Amino acid sequence: MKEKLQRFFNTVKSWWKEGVIQQVSRITYDVVWNLVLFAIVVGVIGGIFAGGIGLGYFASLVHEEPLRSEASMADDIYNYSETSSIYFADEVYLGDIRSDLYREEVGLENISSTLTDAVIATEDEYFPEHNGVVPKAILRATAQEFLNSSVQTGGSTLTQQLIKNQVLTDEVSFDRKAKEILLAMRLENYFTKDEIMEAYLNIIPYGRNSSGRNIAGIQTASKGIFGVEASELTIPQAAYLAGLPQGPSSYTPFTAAGELKSEEELQPGINRMKTVLNRMHDMEFITDEELEEAANYDIASDFIDAVPSSTDEYPYVTYEVQKRTKDIIQEILMEEDDVTEEDLEEDDDLRAEYIERTEKELRDGGYQIHTTINKDIYDAMQEAAENYSDYGYSRTFTATNSEGEEYEVTQEIQTGAIMVENNTGKIISFIGGRGFDEDHQVNFATDTKRSIGSTIKPLLDYAPAMEEGIIQPGTPIADYPRSFAGGSFSPGNYGGGNYGLVSARTALTNSYNIPAAAIYMEMIDDDPASYLEKMGVTSLTESDHSIPSLSIGAMDHGISVEENVNAFSTFGNDGKFADAYMIDKITNAEGDVIYEHETDPVEVFSPQTSYLTVDMMRDVIDNGTAGYVNSQLQNTNVDWAGKTGTSQDYHDAWFVASNPNITFGTWIGYETPASINHPYHLSYSERNMKLWAEVINASAEVDPALVTPEKPFERPDGIVEESYCAVSGMEPSDLCEDVGLVKTDLFDSEHVPTEEDNSLTRGSRRVLESDDDGNSFSRNNGIMFNPDWLREEGYDDMDDFSMLYPRTERDKWLQIGIPASMSSSSDDDDD
DSSP states (O other): HHHHHHHHHHHHHHHHHHHHHHHHHHHHHHHHHHHHHHHHHHHHHHHHHHHHHHHHHHHEEEEOOOOOOHHHHHHHOOOBOOOOOEEOOOOOEEEEESSEEEEEOOOOSOOHHHHHHHHHHOOOOOTOOOOOOOHHHHHHHHHHTTTTTTOOOOOOOHHHHHHHHTOOOOOSHHHHHHHHHHHHHHHHHOOOOHHHHHHHHSSSEEEEEEEEEEEHHHHIIIIIIIIIOGGOOOOOHHHHHHGGGGGGGHHOOOOOTTOOOOHHHHHHHHHHHHHHHHHHHHTTOOOOOOOHHTTSOOGGSOOOOOOOHHHHHHHHHEEEEHHHHHHHHHHHHHHHHTTHHHHHHHHHHHHHHHHHHHHHHHHEEEEEEEEOOHHOOOHHHHHHHHHOOOOOOOOEEEOOTTOOOEEEEEEEOOOEEEEEETTOOOOEEEESSSSSOTTTTTTTTTTTOOOGGHHHHHIIIIIIHHHHTSOOOTEEEESSSSBBBTTBOOOOTTTSSOOEEEHHHHHHHHHHHHHHHHHHHHHHGGHHHHHHHTTTTOOOTGGGGGGGGGGGGGOOBBBBBHHHHHHHGGGTTTTTEOHHHHOOEEEESOOHHHEEEOOOOOSOOHHHHHHHHHHHHHHHHHSSSTTTGGGGOOOOOOOEEEEEEEEEGOOOOEEEESSSSSEEEEEEEEESSSOOOOOOOSOHHHHHHHHHHHHHHHHHHHHHHHHHHSSOOOOTTTTTEEETTTTTBBBOOHHHTTOOOOOEEEEEEOOOOSSOOOSSSEEEEEEEEEETTTTEEEEEEEEEEEEHHHTTTTGGGOOOOOGGGGTTTHHHHSSSBBEEOOOHHHHHHHH
8 A cells, every 4th residue: 555655646746747737737727717607608698688588578568558757657646536525514524425445645744653664664674775676575576476385475565556556457467567667666766755655555455444434545544443643543553554454354353334343353453463563673663662562452442433424324414415516516527628508418428427427526536525514403403303203193005116016105204394594595404304214315305395385475475566566564355265367276275264354464474375366366477486486496397487376385396395495584684595505615635625605695575575574474473373383482582484384185284484593494294295184182284383393492402592593683774664444455544444444564665555545435335234143234324345446456246245354353344334236145145
C-alpha cells in the first residue's frame, strides 16, 4: 500500500511539473463555465419567451378593455346604490324605502380607524404600499388554484375587490382576472389610498341587519348590527364587521326575519372575529392587552334587538310617501328629457320605461324624503282609531271570483281620516284604514273615492251661491216637494218630511236637500262644479258638471277623503285654497335639494263668503246635524265649523270640520259599499262623529296649540249684521214686523238687502188654523202672502200653500193667510 501511494504521489508530481494538471483544470473550468453560461442564456431566453407568451396572453385577455379615463373610473367606482330614507316632519327619521339592498354612504373621516386597521389586517396587509396588486399573492393564489389546494388564501387586494364589485362582474375566469389587475393598477394611479378605502367600505356587503334586510356599506352595518355610527365602533365590533364580508350569510348574526341566531349559529362569526383580532395583533394594530380583552368580549351582547322596518311599523305612511315621491321623481326625469305627459299617453313603452327608471331611482338613489307628517300626532291618531270600539258591525256577504265561483267575504267597517293645515296645505297626519294589508294596499284616506253626501253642500251650493250674490245666510228658501230639470230630479230629505220657508242658514244647519238643490239649480248653467276643481277635486267627470244631483253629493266616481278635507280647508284659510301635500322636500345622495314644495294658494272665495260659510257651519255643530260632537269633545271652547254627510242608501258617513288652524275629516263605510245604518246603540252618523272627536282629543293631547287653538276665526271687514224679513229676505216691512218675522243675520256688506219686503199684503185671505180635530181654512181679512210675490217666486203652482209654513215657527206663520184668489186642492178638501 505504501509503495502504491508513493507511485501515485510521484505520478501527480510528474504531471504537475509537466503542466498536465493545469491544462486539465483549465479545460474543465472552461467546460463547466460554458455549460453554466449556456444554462443561464437558455434560462433567460426561456424566461423571456415565457414572459412574452405570458404578456401576450395577458394582452389578449385585456385587449378589448377600453382605456378608461379618471372621470370614467370615478363614475364607475362611486356608482353604488344607496338606500332612500323617509323622514317625518322636523327631521324625525321614519325608515328606509324598501330595497333589495340597503346602504348608507359615509365618508372615511366618519369611520373608526380601528375598523380600517381591521380591514387591512384581514383583507390586504400590503394595502398602504402596493400599487393595486401584490404579485406574489397573485402567484400564490394561482398556484393554489392550479394545484387545487385545500387552503385558498386569495390574491385580491382591496383595490381589486373594488374593481370587481363596481366595474367588472363576479365571473370566475382568467379574462376577468386580467382585466381586474389592469384596472386595479390604473385605479391606483387616479385615486388616493383613502379614496379607495372609503369606496370599498361603502360597497362591501355585510349580511343582514336587525330587520332581516340585506345590507352593504360599513355605516349601514354598524347601525344595523350594533346600533352605533361607524365612527363609534369598538375593537371587537370592528373586528366582527371586518370579518363579515368573507362570508356574509354565514357570519351575519341575524336571520331573514330579523331574529338573532342561536348561540351555535353565531359561533362561526365569533370565531372569525377572533381570527381578525389575531391578525390585527400580528400587524401591531392592537396590543397584547387589547387582544386578550377583545377576544374574551361577549360580542353577542352588543347585537341590537330586532327593529321593524318602516314598512312593518308605518306601512300606510311608507307606501303613500313612495307613491307621491315616484310622481315627483318621474316628473323631474321627464323634464330633464323634455318628455311630456302627452308623449307617455301616446307611447306605452315609453311610459313603462319611465316607470322602471323612477322605481330604480327611488329604490337606489339615496334620496332623503322629508314629509309633513307629524310623528307624534300620527301615532296618537293610529292608537285612537285602533282602540275605537263603535265602528259598527262587520258584514258577511257572498262574492264571485273571475271564474264564477262564489265565496264568502267578511268586511269590517273601514275608516279614512286626514288632517290638513289650512294656510299651507300640509298633511299633518292621516288614518289610512283599520290595518294595512300588503296584498291589498288600500289607503282609505287617499286612494278610495266615495260619494261625499251632504258635505258637498257648503262647497258646491252655499258658498258659491253667496260668492255669486245669489243668497246670504238669511235668504229664505222653500223646502217643499218639488222636481228640477224638467222633472228628472226630485230630491227628498233624509228622514222624510218638509220644512217650509227656511233660511239658507237653517237649511245648511239641518242639511235639508231640497233647498240645496234649489240653490244649485239657480247656478247650474254657470258650472258651479268648477268651484270644486278650484279646491283641488280631480275626480269630477264631464257629466258631473251638468247633473243636478251633484248638489247633494251624487257623482260618477266620488271624492277621496283627502280631497274633500282639503277643499274644506279653503274656509279655514279665508277662502284661499292651499293644495294639500305630504312631500315637503327631497334631497339627493349629495345633499342637493332636487324638490321642495312651494305653497301657492288660489283664491276661491272672498274672505266675506268664506267667513259667512264658516259661521253657518258653526251652527251645524252647535245645534244642527253635528250637535252630537260637542258631547264627545274634551275641549268645547274651540271654534269649530263643520258639516256632516250621508251618501245614498247610507253607504257612507262623513264629518269634516275646520278651526282657524286645521281641517280634519273622517269617513266610515264598508269597502264594498253597503248600508252602515244597522241597529246599534249609536246611529251611523254618531259613530263617525264620535270617532272624529276621539281622534281630535288624542291629537290635541300631543299638540293643543295646533289642533285646538284658542283663537276664533277672524271676522273680516265687510261683514255686517242686518235685519231682514224671514219671508222674502228683503228689508223688513211693517207687515213683516207685525207678524213677528223680522230676523237678524250676518251679511256681506255688498249684498245687504236694499229693497223693502213685498211678500206680504193685506186683503182677503185664507188663514190656516189648527184645532184638535185637524186643519181647517176660514176666510178673513188681514195679512196674507202677496199673490204677485208668490208668482214671482214660482210658488203659485204649489198644490198646498200650507207647505210654505215652517215647522219650527208655525204659530207665527199661521198669521199669514193664503190669498183668497189662489186655491189649492188642499184648500178645497178642507173647506
